[in-house]
Amino acid sequence: MNTIDKNHRRTVSPKKRVVGFNILEDRCIWMKAGVVNYRICDNAFDCNACTFNKAIRKAMNIDPAADSRTVAPKWVDYLIERYDGANRPCRHALTGRISAPKICSNNYECYHCAFDQMLDETELAVDLKTPACHEVAGYKIADDYYYHMGHSWARFEHGGRVRIGLDDFAACVFGHLNRVDLPPLGAEVQQDRVGWSFKRGDHQAGVLSPVTGTVLAVNHPAREHPQLVNEDPYGSGWLFIVEPDLPKRNLKRLFFGREAVQWIDQENRQLMHLMGPPYENLAATGGSVVRDIFGTIETLEWNALASRFLHTTRKNRT
CATH class of the missing domain: 2.40.50.100 (RNA polymerase II/Efflux pump adaptor protein, barrel-sandwich hybrid domain)
Structure with missing residues (x-):
């Protein structure tokens, strides 16, 4: 697997870093997928609005039109390659959205995953x-x-x-x-x-x-x-x-x-x-x-x- 050297990662001043509330894990999903050596998420895992995510896709010649909310993003391919099917962790466990271990049974196709939708609906109505x-x-x-x-x-x-x-x-x-x-x-x-x-x-x-x-x-x-x-x-x-x-x-x-x-x-x-x-x-x-x-x-x-x-x-x- 090709790996982008950590020296190419963009640094962000503390003022520009989005500090996500109560996020247990802050390592970038591209790091979790093994594409970059080191990267701390500075956008509360809002990958669609992340400039680093856009830069990585550009560096890997990934067509942005083929990486939308309705199509599995490209880092999914690397997660599938890195983890075998029997021990493939849920994306939300990888990013700290849920603390309990959970195995993905949906091949990282979050866009039509009932659990993913349930999380969104639950968090919108949560009693803080x-x-x-x-x-x-x-x-x-x-x-x-x-x-x-x-x-x-x-x-x-x-x-x-x-x-x-x-x-x-x-x-x-x-x-x-x-x-x-x-x-x-x-x-x-x-x-x-x-x-x-x-x-x-x-x-x-x-x-x-x-x-x-x-x-x-x-x-x-x-x-x-x-x-x-x-x-x-x-x-x-x-x-x-x-x-x-x-x-x-x-x-x-x-x-x-x-x-x-x-x-x-x-x-x-x-x-x-x-x-x-x-x-x-x-x-x-x-x-x-x-x-x-x-x-x-x-x-x-x-x-x-x-x-x-x-x-x-x-x-x-x-």
Whole structure:
């Protein structure tokens, strides 16, 4: 079997790497197939939108038209060659999507595999558990989540799909919501444009989408019970899932890791400034935060909060 030397692999800066949430295995499928010596997946196993996958196909003279979602991709040939039929592991076990060992009985023809379809449908409707979090200035930041300047979060999942919600800072600032209006299935949302909105009494605010893509699923319990967004914004209060366009391009506008920590700290200082002198000295102390800041601090104005923290100006409204 011909092997492409590892020195030819493309390096990607940490800012451009899509960190997939809760992915147990991060070795590229081309490495699993023995085509490259070493390659770490930097696109949450979204092979169809992966520039490295496209480069490998080009280097191997593979016609892109013959490697679509409805035809077995070329690396399948190498997997079949590498593993004999009796011990051929499922592609989803190879990529860490499932932790239990499973043998492929379908010759890697995932496009008409009932198990493959079942995984997709299950993950779209999964009831999320609250992820591991740490606190910054009293607000929770979920590990391995990306954050948008408009206080929405994005969680990249296996295959490149993105789960979206409102972050803990905004959930605390705007407090107990009466209504959440989500985009319909099939709708296109655009990064930095209003993708959904929420209401509290007579007040309403739009929220910018953290990524560009097509809506695949919405969280009906959160829509029917908006208090979930306030109580558990990173878990049961998630809002919808999209199939993103060019995921890495979206990363340029998102905070991750240390950047997110610094950003939330700055946002908290701005909030304390809006709350007035009695609170400004508390900006550096952290501590517990009430879950309904707008309803607690009478001097805060809804429109001022929405403009400052959600960035829903006339320019980016739909």
